[in-house]
Amino acid sequence: MADSTGAQAPKPSSSVKLVLLGEAAVGKSSLVMRFVNNDFQENKEPTIGAAFLTQKCNLPTRTIKFEIWDTAGQERFASLAPMYYRNAQAALVVYDITKASSLTKAQHWVAELQRQASPGIVIALVGNKFDLANPSSSSAAEGEGEEGEEGEGDARKIPAATAKAYADEEALLFFETSAKTGMNVAEVFTAIANAIPETSLKGPRGAAGQSGRQQEESRVNLTGPRDNVGAKEGCAC
Amino acid sequence: MDSLEGTLWDVVLYGTGIRQSLLALALSRSDKKILHIDSHQWYGGAEAAFSLQEAKTWVEGIQHELEHPQFKKASLHHPERDDSQTDAPKLSYPRAYSLALAPQLIYARSDLLRLLVSSKVEKQLEFVAIGSWWVYQSALAPQGSSDDGTADGGESSRSSLLRVPSSREDVFADTTLDLNGRRKLMKFLRFIARFEDEPDTWQQHASKPFPEFLEQQFGIPVAIQSPLIALTLSLKPPSEITTEFALSKIATHLRSIGVFGRGFGAVIPKWGGLSEIAQVACRACAVGGDNGAYAAEEESQDGADSSFKIKLSSDGRVSTRWLVGDVEDLGLGSMKETSIGGGDSRSDTAIIASRSVTVVSSPLGSLFPPVAEGSPPPAGAVVFFPSGSLCTAGSEEISQNHSPVYIQVHSNDTGECPKGQSVLYTFTAELGPPGLQLLTNAMTGLLAAVEEDPTPIALWQMQYEQSSQWADADPPHTLHAVNNDRIICLPSSSPDLSFDDAIIENVRDAWKRIMGDEVDDASFMVFEDREEMAGIDEDDDDLG
Numbered sequence: 186m187a188d189s190t191g192a193q194a195p196k197p198s199s200s201v202k203l204v205l206l207g208e209a210a211v212g213k214s215s216l217v218m219r220f221v222n223n224d225f226q227e228n229k230e231p232t233i234g235a236a237f238l239t240q241k242c243n244l245p246t247r248t249i250k251f252e253i254w255d256t257a258g259q260e261r262f263a264s265l266a267p268m269y270y271r272n273a274q275a276a277l278v279v280y281d282i283t284k285a286s287s288l289t290k291a292q293h294w295v296a297e298l299q300r301q302a303s304p305g306i307v308i309a310l311v312g313n314k315f316d317l318a319n320p321s322s323s324s325a326a327e328g329e330g331e332e333g334e335e336g337e338g339d340a341r342k343i344p345a346a347t348a349k350a351y352a353d354e355e356a357l358l359f360f361e362t363s364a365k366t367g368m369n370v371a372e373v374f375t376a377i378a379n380a381i382p383e384t385s386l387k388g389p390r391g392a393a394g395q396s397g398r399q400q401e402e403s404r405v406n407l408t409g410p411r412d413n414v415g416a417k418e419g420c421a422c
Numbered sequence: 423m424d425s426l427e428g429t430l431w432d433v434v435l436y437g438t439g440i441r442q443s444l445l446a447l448a449l450s451r452s453d454k455k456i457l458h459i460d461s462h463q464w465y466g467g468a469e470a471a472f473s474l475q476e477a478k479t480w481v482e483g484i485q486h487e488l489e490h491p492q493f494k495k496a497s498l499h500h501p502e503r504d505d506s507q508t509d510a511p512k513l514s515y516p517r518a519y520s521l522a523l524a525p526q527l528i529y530a531r532s533d534l535l536r537l538l539v540s541s542k543v544e545k546q547l548e549f550v551a552i553g554s555w556w557v558y559q560s561a562l563a564p565q566g567s568s569d570d571g572t573a574d575g576g577e578s579s580r581s582s583l584l585r586v587p588s589s590r591e592d593v594f595a596d597t598t599l600d601l602n603g604r605r606k607l608m609k610f611l612r613f614i615a616r617f618e619d620e621p622d623t624w625q626q627h628a629s630k631p632f633p634e635f636l637e638q639q640f641g642i643p644v645a646i647q648s649p650l651i652a653l654t655l656s657l658k659p660p661s662e663i664t665t666e667f668a669l670s671k672i673a674t675h676l677r678s679i680g681v682f683g684r685g686f687g688a689v690i691p692k693w694g695g696l697s698e699i700a701q702v703a704c705r706a707c708a709v710g711g712d713n714g715a716y717a718a719e720e721e722s723q724d725g726a727d728s729s730f731k732i733k734l735s736s737d738g739r740v741s742t743r744w745l746v747g748d749v750e751d752l753g754l755g756s757m758k759e760t761s762i763g764g765g766d767s768r769s770d771t772a773i774i775a776s777r778s779v780t781v782v783s784s785p786l787g788s789l790f791p792p793v794a795e796g797s798p799p800p801a802g803a804v805v806f807f808p809s810g811s812l813c814t815a816g817s818e819e820i821s822q823n824h825s826p827v828y829i830q831v832h833s834n835d836t837g838e839c840p841k842g843q844s845v846l847y848t849f850t851a852e853l854g855p856p857g858l859q860l861l862t863n864a865m866t867g868l869l870a871a872v873e874e875d876p877t878p879i880a881l882w883q884m885q886y887e888q889s890s891q892w893a894d895a896d897p898p899h900t901l902h903a904v905n906n907d908r909i910i911c912l913p914s915s916s917p918d919l920s921f922d923d924a925i926i927e928n929v930r931d932a933w934k935r936i937m938g939d940e941v942d943d944a945s946f947m948v949f950e951d952r953e954e955m956a957g958i959d960e961d962d963d964d965l966g
């Protein structure tokens with residue numbers, strides 16, 4: 186509860202639904218754990234289904250409450266993904282810079298989001314496990330045996346420039362991070378918070394159904410009748 | 423993190439159909455250790471929603487008998503496309519579709535909606551409105567005579583759709599009825615608003631055919647009964663629909679109108695029907711996969727803590743105090759007689775239906791007229807094809823006694839298909855080739871009756887048969903030696919058009935058995951908001 190002790194400034198606050206997508210074991214849950222609890226586990230177990238977490242992010246002019254859906258990367262859960270990215274206002278598509286296939290998978294997710302998610306969705310491409318790239322700062326790397334990568338020097342398989350060029354082409358935010366050292370983790374979320382257009386922010390609820398006026402309109406509200414409900418029709422009770 | 427085998431689970435929940443999922447939700451805030459598993463690659467069991475690709479896999483699974491025999495005779499149809507015509511209507515990419523196996527509409531007063539709100543998961547769901555009910559009238563059908571309650575409108579040369587009046591105002595404005603017909607319908611609507619208080623009118627007809635009741639008690643001739651029969655959503659021929667059943671269904675329909683907005687009374691979850699509710703409910707407990715065909719095999723019984731071991735096909739053995747699943751998943755064929763069908767389970771349980779799901783090349787906008795000012799634009803409609811409105815196989819003539827057909831039409835506002843298209847879900851009790859022919863004729867009739875130019879076409883279709891229980895005698899698996907009162911066998915799903923609140927009763931009963939004295943009914947699925955919690959708030963009793 187990072188924020189609960191802070192004095193409640195009268196800053197406007199809004200919820201943002203954010204989804205994490207990416208191949209298994211690239212470090213999605215680890216990034217979230219770093220962001221939410223400032224913690225890291227060497228052997229984090231794979232996510233089953235998805236996990237839900239929230240975290241606030243204080244910007245100078247407003248507070249963003251992230252409602253985070255951390256999805257499972259294992260293929261057997263792939264068919265679940267649409268229900269998590271629907272209506273999401275932001276997506277973090279994660280790959281592992283030491284594993285070439287994970288960028289390909291990330292690109293698939295980006296393509297799917299561009300076709301299927303809300304039109305205004307903010308997408309960040311994130312290359313994780315930066316600590317394994319730089320030999321001088323990855324003393325633990327050999328012990329980890331990530332994906333069987335070992336040997337001297339750089340475990341990096343994906344040059345930053347390659348991923349950056351792709352991100353630019355698709356107009357994605359781009360970061361390299363390390364959930365392990367914490368590098369750039371908060372920065373990703375802050376950049377996303379800043380990139381969400383003010384107009385798509387609403388009060389704490391209502392954040393869902395962002396994907397356009399029309400859909401919003403057809404939505405039935407179960408928790409309170411609309412303003413002008415008249416119970417005269419048919420309703421005999 | 424607990425290992426699967428090393429843990430004594432309180433509950434092993436097998437399958438992610440709507441019942442198991444709601445039970446997972448109900449148990450999610452208890453301190454029970456719950457292992458929730460499913461043998462499928464998708465969530466939702468018989469209430470799943472599929473992309474085109476997943477639908478194909480599912481159909482192949484049925485064809486190879488990998489699926490539960492609840493589903494049969496599945497096939498896919500991809501009409502030939504002439505690709506040289508670039509502006510010909512086309513399917514979109516497979517994931518643009520989320521086609522529902524259970525596109526059941528939910529009446530506004532259903533317990534399900536109340537519980538989704540009280541358990542706070544409603545916030546993760548979206549609902550859209552079912553607007554109009556329509557009755558199909560065939561051009562080939564004989565036209566009304568002068569004293570049958572219909573207005574004398576001359577011969578009609580084409581098939582048409584009549585909107586079912588949903589209020590007394592509607593009846594009053596209905597030009598297809600003559601004055602006499604309107605007056606009789608009004609009288610009936612006044613009666614049904616409070617039919618429980620007037621047992622003298624209907625009690626002696628309770629288990630007799632509804633059409634006779636309408637005729638004898640209200641003088642409503644058969645010719646104008648269809649709109650009322652449409653509201654029963656029954657797949658039976660009218661002569662088999664009992665008065666008691668019909669009255670309660672029609673009353674439910676009418677009493678639901680206005681609850682969430684004027685002019686409509688039923689909703690559906692967006693993005694693929696009950697599947698969406700199942701998934702959201704499942705999230706309350708993490709779900710793991712078990713890739714085998716059958717859930718469990720009784721292994722041993724340990725009297726001391728009344729737990730027993732079950733064998734999972736992929737993950738070895740686990741110990742549990744309770745095992746919950748449905749008839750198919752548990753293979754408890756021997757229990758089906760006693761445990762099927764919550765509540766009143768006489769003859770209504772063994773429903774079998776021919777079904778089809780069709781993607782159509784038009785939004786079919788004329789079926790979704792606005793229902794009332796200020797109400798959300800409807801995303802769904804129901805079209806009823808009464809007995810005597812369709813031709814049957816091999817005949818150019820209307821058959822007087824075919825099974826009725828229902829088509830639920832969903833617009834792209836349901837999230838089930840892309841813009842510019844719509845999805846037709848058909849239902850009839852007629853089986854085999856005649857059933858399929860009937861469904862095809864109904865669809866053809868509907869697409870002609872909307873009078874669009876060019877006539878909309880089917881872009882993709884799947885057909886199958888669904889039964890609410892095993893039709894065959896021998897279940898593949900039995901759990902004879904097991905301590906039966908620790909195994910809860912939930913009824914299997916049935917091809918209903920609307921959500922049956924008996925499902926809620928089944929789930930509540932199972933929840934009470936598992937929770938024991940700790941709970942009372944009032945606390946069933948009533949949860950505090952957990953929105954303000956930061957950090958991982960999934961239950962950590964998953965199988966990591």
Ligand SMILES: Nc1nc2c(ncn2[C@@H]2O[C@H](COP(=O)(O)OP(=O)(O)OP(=O)(O)O)[C@@H](O)[C@H]2O)c(=O)[nH]1
Pocket residue numbers: 207208209210211212213214215216226227228229230231232233256257258259313314315316317329362363364365366
């Ligand atoms: N060296 C290093 N290891 C990391 C980093 N982030 C995650 N890991 C490790 O990578 C493994 C997988 O991390 P997870 O966070 O579980 O990966 P995930 O993407 O959530 O995986 P799924 O839930 O299966 O989709 C764990 O052993 C983590 O400790 C990182 O930045 N550097």
Ligand SMILES: [Mg+2]
Pocket residue numbers: 213214215230231232255256257258
């Ligand atoms: Mg994870």
